[in-house]
Each structure stands twice: as C-alpha cells, then as structure tokens.
Amino acid sequence: MTDNAPPPAMLAKAETLVEALPYLQRYAGATFVVKYGGHAMGDPELARDFAEDVVLLKAVGINPVVVHGGGPQIGSMLKRLGVESRFVDGLRVTDAETAEVAEMVLAGKINKEIVGWIGAAGGRAVGISGKDAGLVVAEKIGGKRAPNPDSGIERHVDLGFVGEPVRVDRKIIDTLSSAGIIPVIAPVGLGVDGHTYNINADTMAGAIAAALGASRLFLLTDVAGVLGKDGALLTDLTPADIGRLREDGTISGGMIPKLDTCVTAVEAGVDAAVILDGRVPHAMLLEIFTRRGAGTLVGRG
Ligand SMILES: Nc1ncnc2c1ncn2[C@@H]1O[C@H](COP(=O)(O)OP(=O)(O)O)[C@@H](O)[C@H]1O
Numbered sequence: 001m002t003d004n005a006p007p008p009a010m011l012a013k014a015e016t017l018v019e020a021l022p023y024l025q026r027y028a029g030a031t032f033v034v035k036y037g038g039h040a041m042g043d044p045e046l047a048r049d050f051a052e053d054v055v056l057l058k059a060v061g062i063n064p065v066v067v068h069g070g071g072p073q074i075g076s077m078l079k080r081l082g083v084e085s086r087f088v089d090g091l092r093v094t095d096a097e098t099a100e101v102a103e104m105v106l107a108g109k110i111n112k113e114i115v116g117w118i119g120a121a122g123g124r125a126v127g128i129s130g131k132d133a134g135l136v137v138a139e140k141i142g143g144k145r146a147p148n149p150d151s152g153i154e155r156h157v158d159l160g161f162v163g164e165p166v167r168v169d170r171k172i173i174d175t176l177s178s179a180g181i182i183p184v185i186a187p188v189g190l191g192v193d194g195h196t197y198n199i200n201a202d203t204m205a206g207a208i209a210a211a212l213g214a215s216r217l218f219l220l221t222d223v224a225g226v227l228g229k230d231g232a233l234l235t236d237l238t239p240a241d242i243g244r245l246r247e248d249g250t251i252s253g254g255m256i257p258k259l260d261t262c263v264t265a266v267e268a269g270v271d272a273a274v275i276l277d278g279r280v281p282h283a284m285l286l287e288i289f290t291r292r293g294a295g296t297l298v299g300r301g
C-alpha cells in the first residue's frame, strides 16, 4: 500500500460500490415492484431508510413501483371508531363502513405519507390508488369457509367488499415512471359494478408486478422471511414447496396471501419474488446490490 492509500474504512466503502457494479449493470432499466407492508412502517427511521432505498434505485436507472399496505393502521382507525376487525385467511372481512375507512386510511393517509418520505429523500413520487386512470379493475372474491368466532362452528363467510384484481392497465405507471416519477399505489380498486374494493396489498403488488413483467417483486414485512416449523429461515422456495407448507400448516394468516402472491407472480413471468425483513435497515439494497441474499426467495422451481 502506498502512503496516499485511503484508510481501510474508506476502501471498504469503495469495495461495496464495486461489488454493486454487476448488479447495477444487470438491472439497468428493469422494473422492481416493492410492497411495503403496514407492519414494516411503524418506525420513522426505517421508513426513511426505505424511502432512500427507493430513491437510490430510481437514481441508478431501475424503475421502482411501490405498492403499500396498511392493515395495522386500518385496524387502529376502526378500533377508534368502535369497529372490530375480523380476518379470514389473512383477508379483512369488509362491510361498507370498513371499505370506506380502509380507503381513507390507505389512499388518504398512508399513501401521502410515503410520497412525503420519498420527497424528503430527494425523489419525486406520485400517490395513486388502483382506481386512478383505470389502473386496477377488481372483482369481488368468493366467500370462504371459516369458524364462527362465538360458536366455533365452521360456515361460509361472505368477505364483503374484498376484491381481487382482474384487469391491470399499466399506462399510468409507464407514464409516471418514464417521467422520472416513482408511482406509489394504494391497494384499492374499482369494481365493474362501480363499488370500491379493498384488496390485500400483497395480491395487488403481485398483479401489478405480473402486468409490468417486473424483474423482481419484493414483499417487505416484519419477519425475517418464511420460517419453518422449527423457526429456521427457509431461504429458497418453489411453488411446489409452498403448496406443502400450506397443507401442513407451517404458514398461516398474512403469510398465506403473501406466498400465494409470490407463486402467481413467478408463474406470470416475474423472475423472482422475495420476502424481506422490513425491520432490517436498507434490507432492499443489501438484497439487490450485495452477494449476501436476505429473506426468502421464491423462484419458478
Ligand atoms: N411460516 C411463517 N413464517 C413467517 N411468518 C408467518 C408464518 N406463518 C404465518 N406468519 C405470519 O405472517 C405475518 C406476515 O404477514 P402480514 O402480517 O400480513 O404482514 P404485512 O402486514 O407485512 O403484509 C408474520 O408476522 C407472521 O405472523
């Protein structure tokens, strides 16, 4: 080493950038859909890190598209209004009042909060919901069988205004992305029947990733990834593995729509879907630009 060699800590920073080079080259021009879950949103410092990551992706020529959740935040607003939340297989039973509150919290409060964080990190974002410019047409999903909370007797439950995307018109996303703007999307859609539908945010992100032919779908949540029965992280899964985990009860609750989304997305052509720990600072950058993978990667198998 010569006398004017940089100190080791500086050198390590340069090495990190060099390590990122092949990934920067590989992903230039690619689209990454990032689902930011309600549970991952609690901490303001982590929210700032998340916004910085998204802005950095845009700055290096990747097109990030953010789809956000807000389940816990809808739950607390409903609680303030004296309405109890009920979930069946990770989906909120949504009557007309709940649908109204969900849209207020998702498209009003959380959507604009994320747009603000991205702005503060030096990026430009526009917040929309699936209702804007015909982005997402939703259809009511069929009911499910679930035990009655009081009697425990299993019966058919109508989920109300819970929809699934049946058509995605990508034009508004393309328009924003090509103008240097990061789209931030709330999981609400307009039904062909004119009703507003509450859509699980993972399902929404998967449908958008599929319509965009995204290279990656990242689902940021509040666990390290998919955990096995022994609590160990499952780093790589195929659609067939996921079928087995569902059958033997290893996965439950919100992890069910999350993994269903991963399977649908990779089967529709998305290269890989990754469940990432949103509690880890800069989890997304570490996953994308370093050799250390994180979380659970779902590939085509
Ligand atoms: N096998 C599993 N591994 C990890 N998490 C699981 C598993 N089965 C169920 N879960 C639950 O799924 C949750 C993640 O889904 P969800 O609460 O909907 O997150 P988000 O709000 O981020 O979308 C975890 O917090 C955990 O409680």
Ligand SMILES: CC(=O)N[C@@H](CCC(=O)OP(=O)(O)O)C(=O)O
Binding pocket: 036, 037, 038, 039, 068, 069, 070, 071, 072, 074, 090, 091, 092, 102, 162, 163, 187, 198, 199, 200, 201, 202, 254
């Ligand atoms: C139908 C349905 O369950 N919709 C979700 C939408 C928000 C969401 O999915 O938020 P997270 O990603 O933070 O869980 C809900 O009402 O909670």
